[in-house]
Amino acid sequence: MTALQLFGYIAAATALQILLAVGIAVLYRRYRKPAILVKLTPARVKGAAWQGIRDFRVTTRVFEDRAQTQCSFLLAPIDGMPLAPHKPGQFLTFSLPVAGNDAPRRVVRCYSISDVPNSEYYRITVKRAAAPPGLLDAPTGVASTWLHDNALPGTILQVRAPSGQFILSPDAHTPPVFIAGGIGITPMFSMLKAVLAERTEEEAHLFYGVRDSQDYAFKSALKQLSEKHSKFHLHVVYASPGTEDVLGQDYDHAGFVTLDLLKQTLPHGRHAFYICGPDPMMKALIPALLKWGVDEADIHRESFGPGLAALKPQGSETPGAALAIHFRRSGRTLDWLGRDANLLDFADRNAIMIESGCRSGSCGTCETRVISGQVTNATKADHDIAPGHCLLCVGIPTTALELDA
Numbered sequence: 114m115t116a117l118q119l120f121g122y123i124a125a126a127t128a129l130q131i132l133l134a135v136g137i138a139v140l141y142r143r144y145r146k147p148a149i150l151v152k153l154t155p156a157r158v159k160g161a162a163w164q165g166i167r168d169f170r171v172t173t174r175v176f177e178d179r180a181q182t183q184c185s186f187l188l189a190p191i192d193g194m195p196l197a198p199h200k201p202g203q204f205l206t207f208s209l210p211v212a213g214n215d216a217p218r219r220v221v222r223c224y225s226i227s228d229v230p231n232s233e234y235y236r237i238t239v240k241r242a243a244a245p246p247g248l249l250d251a252p253t254g255v256a257s258t259w260l261h262d263n264a265l266p267g268t269i270l271q272v273r274a275p276s277g278q279f280i281l282s283p284d285a286h287t288p289p290v291f292i293a294g295g296i297g298i299t300p301m302f303s304m305l306k307a308v309l310a311e312r313t314e315e316e317a318h319l320f321y322g323v324r325d326s327q328d329y330a331f332k333s334a335l336k337q338l339s340e341k342h343s344k345f346h347l348h349v350v351y352a353s354p355g356t357e358d359v360l361g362q363d364y365d366h367a368g369f370v371t372l373d374l375l376k377q378t379l380p381h382g383r384h385a386f387y388i389c390g391p392d393p394m395m396k397a398l399i400p401a402l403l404k405w406g407v408d409e410a411d412i413h414r415e416s417f418g419p420g421l422a423a424l425k426p427q428g429s430e431t432p433g434a435a436l437a438i439h440f441r442r443s444g445r446t447l448d449w450l451g452r453d454a455n456l457l458d459f460a461d462r463n464a465i466m467i468e469s470g471c472r473s474g475s476c477g478t479c480e481t482r483v484i485s486g487q488v489t490n491a492t493k494a495d496h497d498i499a500p501g502h503c504l505l506c507v508g509i510p511t512t513a514l515e516l517d518a
């Protein structure tokens with residue numbers, strides 16, 4: 114074979130290889146599966162909170178008390194993407210399609226996450242809100258009744274990301290004292306479990322006030338925690354024990370969670386108090402703790418109902434001229450004297466009906482247009498406030514105001 118022939122064979126073989134490679138590339142491009150383009154919205158980024166509404170499916174529901182008025186709902190996102198982590202003590206905000214008189218309408222309500230962060234689900238525990246005592250003809254709570262009656266496994270709920278400032282203080286050296294009244298146990302249960310898991314050397318107390326054994330939620334879970342953790346001290350307080358409730362066995366104290374009880378039970382020294390319960394409990398305990406000398410920074414609190422305006426001591430009005438607040442839709446003008454913690458409490462106290470959810474600047478339900486005047490935020494708001502608007506639940510006036518409310 115001549116050199117020329119050899120060169121010809123090599124050139125032909127190379128050309129064949131190139132042709133083969135091009136052919137394979139063309140076939141691959143033609144028949145490969147199209148790539149699925151995943152849009153990375155905030156909800157889909159691992160571990161991030163989401164903006165706006167996300168759909169969750171109720172996977173399980175279970176009653177936590179004997180009376181079956183407190184029901185836990187486990188919620189999993191239907192997009193299958195990871196949950197956003199939450200801080201123990203935070204809540205979720207729901208937009209619920211409750212039935213109205215003529216047509217369905219939506220209401221916004223917040224529910225604390227009642228379990229520690231995990232990768233599978235959020236858990237909320239909802240108390241069916243009965244008509245107030247003495248007003249038995251009044252309607253029962255619209256959202257809680259709807260959830261109890263309609264949120265069955267498979268139901269899809271519209272949920273905003275976890276938020277809220279009622280969380281554990283980063284100071285791990287001050288022993289926590291959790292004080293829960295009734296359904297106020299939900300954020301406490303999450304915080305308590307986190308403390309027992311992460312701060313194993315820490316003494317932790319839970320004072321849990323309920324009416325009687327019928328209302329005692331998470332009974333076996335709390336009992337197990339107190340048996341497992343020698344540094345956890347559970348104090349169960351029944352307001353009116355039933356005939357079959359045994360002191361020392363079913364409960365530890367009769368009556369209410371009072372300052373005297375705290376003084377008798379707690380070791381001396383500094384504590385971080387976390388309080389969530391019905392209004393009478395908060396109104397009695399918080400001023401009593403302050404009077405006892407507890408630093409205000411060591412009292413963390415959350416109210417599930419109207420705000421804590423009434424906790425401000427009498428005579429704490431801000432000195433200076435009253436500011437005229439005009440609620441245009443309600444047609445009323447009232448004097449702001451600095452007595453209320455925010456404009457929502459001010460409106461509540463004066464029987465001006467304003468729709469609200471979290472009462473802490475997170476959900477945006479109380480966002481109101483400011484027609485004239487200036488409002489400043491008394492506490493930090495998580496919700497992005499639209500220009501020319503304010504959040505009544507955190508806002509206080511700095512001038513006379515006209516509000517579109």
Ligand SMILES: Cc1cc2nc3c(=O)[nH]c(=O)nc-3n(C[C@H](O)[C@H](O)[C@H](O)COP(=O)(O)OP(=O)(O)OC[C@H]3O[C@@H](n4cnc5c(N)ncnc54)[C@H](O)[C@@H]3O)c2cc1C
Nearest residue numbers: 223224225239240243244251252253254255256257299417
């Ligand atoms: C941050 C936060 C966390 C929360 N976490 C929880 C939680 O973990 N679990 C929980 O159960 N709740 C929680 N709540 C409370 C919850 O958001 C709701 O406020 C609660 O479920 C009651 O809402 P509802 O729509 O059922 O009742 P609503 O319809 O708002 O009614 C409230 C009460 O008013 C009464 N009422 C209604 N209409 C009248 C009338 N015309 N006359 C007289 N009385 C009337 C009702 O009977 C009811 O007792 C939380 C609240 C906040 C702000």
Ligand code: FES
Nearest residue numbers: 470471472477506
């Ligand atoms: S009530 Fe939620 S932001 Fe005001």
